[in-house]
Amino acid sequence: MAGKLQFSLVSPEKELFSGEVDGVDVPGEEGDFGVLPGHAPVMTTIRAGAIIIADGGEKRRLFIRGGFADVTPAGLTILAEEAVDIADLDAGKVTEDLRNAEENLRDASTNEKREAASARLEYVRGLSEAMNG
Amino acid sequence: MASLKEFRDRIDSVKSIQKITKAMQMVAAAKLRRAQEAVEAARPYAARMGAVVGNLSSAMDGRPGAPELLVGTGKSDTHLLVVASADRGLCGGFNSAIARKAREEITSLVGEGKTVKILCVGVKAADQLKRLYASQMVDVISLREHKKIDSTIAADIAAKILAMFSAGEFDICTLVFSRFNSVISQTPTAQVLIPAKDSLGDVAGAPDLGGASYDYEPDEEDILKILLPRNLTTQIFQALLENVAGEMGAKMSAMDNSTRNAGEMIDKLSLQYNRKRQSMITTELIEIIAGAEAV
Numbered sequence: 127m128a129g130k131l132q133f134s135l136v137s138p139e140k141e142l143f144s145g146e147v148d149g150v151d152v153p154g155e156e157g158d159f160g161v162l163p164g165h166a167p168v169m170t171t172i173r174a175g176a177i178i179i180a181d182g183g184e185k186r187r188l189f190i191r192g193g194f195a196d197v198t199p200a201g202l203t204i205l206a207e208e209a210v211d212i213a214d215l216d217a218g219k220v221t222e223d224l225r226n227a228e229e230n231l232r233d234a235s236t237n238e239k240r241e242a243a244s245a246r247l248e249y250v251r252g253l254s255e256a257m258n259g
Numbered sequence: 260m261a262s263l264k265e266f267r268d269r270i271d272s273v274k275s276i277q278k279i280t281k282a283m284q285m286v287a288a289a290k291l292r293r294a295q296e297a298v299e300a301a302r303p304y305a306a307r308m309g310a311v312v313g314n315l316s317s318a319m320d321g322r323p324g325a326p327e328l329l330v331g332t333g334k335s336d337t338h339l340l341v342v343a344s345a346d347r348g349l350c351g352g353f354n355s356a357i358a359r360k361a362r363e364e365i366t367s368l369v370g371e372g373k374t375v376k377i378l379c380v381g382v383k384a385a386d387q388l389k390r391l392y393a394s395q396m397v398d399v400i401s402l403r404e405h406k407k408i409d410s411t412i413a414a415d416i417a418a419k420i421l422a423m424f425s426a427g428e429f430d431i432c433t434l435v436f437s438r439f440n441s442v443i444s445q446t447p448t449a450q451v452l453i454p455a456k457d458s459l460g461d462v463a464g465a466p467d468l469g470g471a472s473y474d475y476e477p478d479e480e481d482i483l484k485i486l487l488p489r490n491l492t493t494q495i496f497q498a499l500l501e502n503v504a505g506e507m508g509a510k511m512s513a514m515d516n517s518t519r520n521a522g523e524m525i526d527k528l529s530l531q532y533n534r535k536r537q538s539m540i541t542t543e544l545i546e547i548i549a550g551a552e553a554v
Contacts, residue, residue: 136307138410138496139301169315170476171485194486196311197362203307207410207489 131163132201133179135188137209140236142188143179150202151178152195161195161202174249176212176256177204187212189256191249217255223250263539266532283349284514291442291507297408298439298500305497309542312490316456320481326480328421328487330455332430337374338395338537340364341420341452342437343498344384345506345516346403351513353437353445353506360447361388361435366397370451376429380416381501397423413496421488424453436498437505438487445505452494455487461483 130146149162153175159168174191193206199253227247320326344357361377361384368375378397379385385399398419405412420432432453437445475482 134303134307136304138301138304138413139297141303144303154476165394166474168474168476169311170474171482177336185425190476194311194482194489196314202312205308205311207306 129163131161131165133161133204134201135177135190135204135206137206142209142211147179149180150204151180151256152202152204153177153190154195154198159172161197164199165197165202168195169197170195170202172258174252180247183229187216189253192193194210210253214256215253217257220250220257228252263535266528266535269531270528273521273524276440277518277525280517281515284511284518287350287507287511287514291504291511294504295439295501295509298504301497301500301517305493306377308347308490308493312455312486314473315479315483315486318465318473323549326487328424328453328481328491329455329483331456332427334430335373336512337429337431338368339374339376339378339420339423339432340368341378341380341416341432341434342384342388343434343493343502344379344496345379345502346381346383347403347506348383349513350510353509355387356445356447357435357437358384358387360449362391362435364435364449376475378420402499408499410492410496414492415497416495417488417492420452429456435497439504439508441502442508445509448457450494450498452491455490456508483532531544 131149133143133145133147133150134142136171142160149160151158151160152170153173155171155173158223159170171194172190172193174189176189178217179186180186188217189210189212190204190206191208196203222245227243227250229239231243231247234243285299318479325458326460340361342357342361345427346353348354364422365375365377368428375395376393376397377388377392379399380402382399382403385396388397400416402408402412423429425431436448436450436452438448439445447451
């Protein structure tokens, strides 16, 4: 279908992206899905992962954690709890963060700390997967 | 009559006060700009979140099994008032206005025979409310150790409120904060947080789907279970940001006034000082002339 998809990506702190694109791949809770112009209305939760914004043959990847995707006839809106542009990430730092997070999880003494550490690990792991994938 | 030295000392001390208020005004102006940017940057998220919740709640309308966060417990006996204020003074009537709004709310609720509990975010309103309602105060959360308001603070507060709600400690939650209109105008506002359907106001309403029906993945109830707490966080976050911007705006105009007052005071004191000095010189001259004539 011709035309463009109105897409906006917002996190609580700021609006990260707003504009017209060819399509977006979204990591839905129950599986990844692509959104093209004229997609049927869908409302879904998102797992941590990379969204891929395709526009004019160029692909831009952003890592997002937790949130919602809302597809309406007007376009796609992603409400992300946290979003990072993968191009801004530093491979060395992510690897280091991953190691730190693993260590923290091993060292966690209380249940509460363990939960926090494992959530952090999951996040960093997602980040590194999104980067390498 | 004060001596000349006393006048000089007073002028000096007013001058140093003026320097301080001037500096505070400039700091507030710089912080205000940042706070304003933060409020504006956060608005799209809050607006879209509101729209999404609006969509879902109109889809859930009238269906059984809707979550209590959305439709309420069916009672309205116990109210939780979340009062968000600044953590520092010297910002004119900003904190007092919030505390007054909270007091009005409390008085009208108590008048209706409801039980009121208070959760304070920011110590300044808490200081004022403590005098009257110390026994109803559940907790006071200080923001002082946080340099910058970010969504994790709001998430912590939301988690606290949710824990209380699921423990059945209140039925309706209202947030009192100051809405930022402009640098010189902030409106203390009471906003219902729980049940969520009462907080939607005019943003609610399903969008035109062009005949297509909405798909939900997972189903509406599961989404709402995640969405509503998130929505709570967002609203609190937004309120905190509006508060910071309002506080800085109020501080800026308060300090601007003080600087101007100090300037007026310096002018008045200088005038008195000069008059006094002149009259002393005149007296001395008269004495000298009178002395010379006598010789």
